[in-house]
Amino acid sequence: MDPAGRWLRERLGCSLNDTGLLLRALTHRSHGPDHNERLEFLGDAVLSFVVAELLFQAYPQASEGELSRFRANLVSGDALALVASGLGLGEHVRLGEGELKSGGQQRASILADTLEAVVGAVYLDRGLAATSALAARLFAGQLAALPESAELKDAKTRLQEWLQGRGLDLPAYSVLETTGEPHAQRFRVRCDIAGLGIAAEAEGSSRRRAEQEAALRVLEDPALKGGR
């Protein structure tokens, strides 16, 4: 078995029937015309989806906003680059000479894109169940570090409880601005915490979403850190 195939089997626990597909997934555009950018497109899409489903199943109580945030953290470029780097993916990326000389094997964007392309190749060759299992292995560490399902409450509830626990007044929400056509309005709201002299603003497609986001920003204020 070629080194790339062995790497895939040993580090990612997968093997592909079509070894050409794996080579293409590992080939950066700088290396030649049979490169991995289309596989990266597919891999990005399938990875976002299988991670969404993993989170959907793991957090039956989490709100849409929490699921979205968890996913954004897991599949961000930086997070993917870190996973790829930990797997030693850089050694198997096929780069053009210029990229090679300028350290492309360790470049975060190349590592992240190549990992997505490998996921795309696994999907094409092995199907959805194998891809989902691969994602669960790739993100096992990050998934384990996420909060317990029971700890999750929506931001407004958490903020209210935090304030009540300290005998402080409840937050005051106000709509600062409503923009857009009636069928596609945007709401800009402000959340004021009088007792702490802090406030946050946020925007959303509904008043409720904007309020949740504003509450979340208050919760992320250094003045409240550790209290969540």
Added chain:
Amino acid sequence: MDPAGRWLRERLGCSLNDTGLLLRALTHRSHGPDHNERLEFLGDAVLSFVVAELLFQAYPQASEGELSRFRANLVSGDALALVASGLGLGEHVRLGEGELKSGGQQRASILADTLEAVVGAVYLDRGLAATSALAARLFAGQLAALPESAELKDAKTRLQEWLQGRGLDLPAYSVLETTGEPHAQRFRVRCDIAGLGIAAEAEGSSRRRAEQEAALRVLEDPALKGGR
């Protein structure tokens, strides 16, 4: 069969084993606690993915950038709202009284979100193949309106051919600015068409991507419209 189930079967060509799941998918948060926002999260993810795969298979020559643009057009909020509206989804959305009075049944964001939630329910109940088939039906019109695979060339090539066909000088690309750390650089480039006195600027994670985007913007200039 209840009206919602009949609508799903007659207009979307699907039926679910779990009728409660369909009701939840149709329930806006304003209606009550058992609402569709989590299903919307899952549906958005699976829809983005199955549309990505449809495009990946339908356009073997298309670049990643073209596939991304096609998909963004198909699954944008406005496009989804249009599809949902054409299917008469508004009649089946379950809204709270306030939303109902303010015309929520026709609001684009509610229609788009609810359609995503229905897709999420179809995925949970019927699996990926049924979801992919549903997406192909939902977007049949839009997919048919996309350019033929053979017409697709990258933007720089199309721009060059357009100019050559009119005896004009080739475009001049120049890098205006390079920002960011060495491992995560951003390139800002300019594409000048001297013969027409027009230009466009664009940014990207590589010089090539920025040039392609700048070429695309020139192609979209009214001065060139109809020539693509």
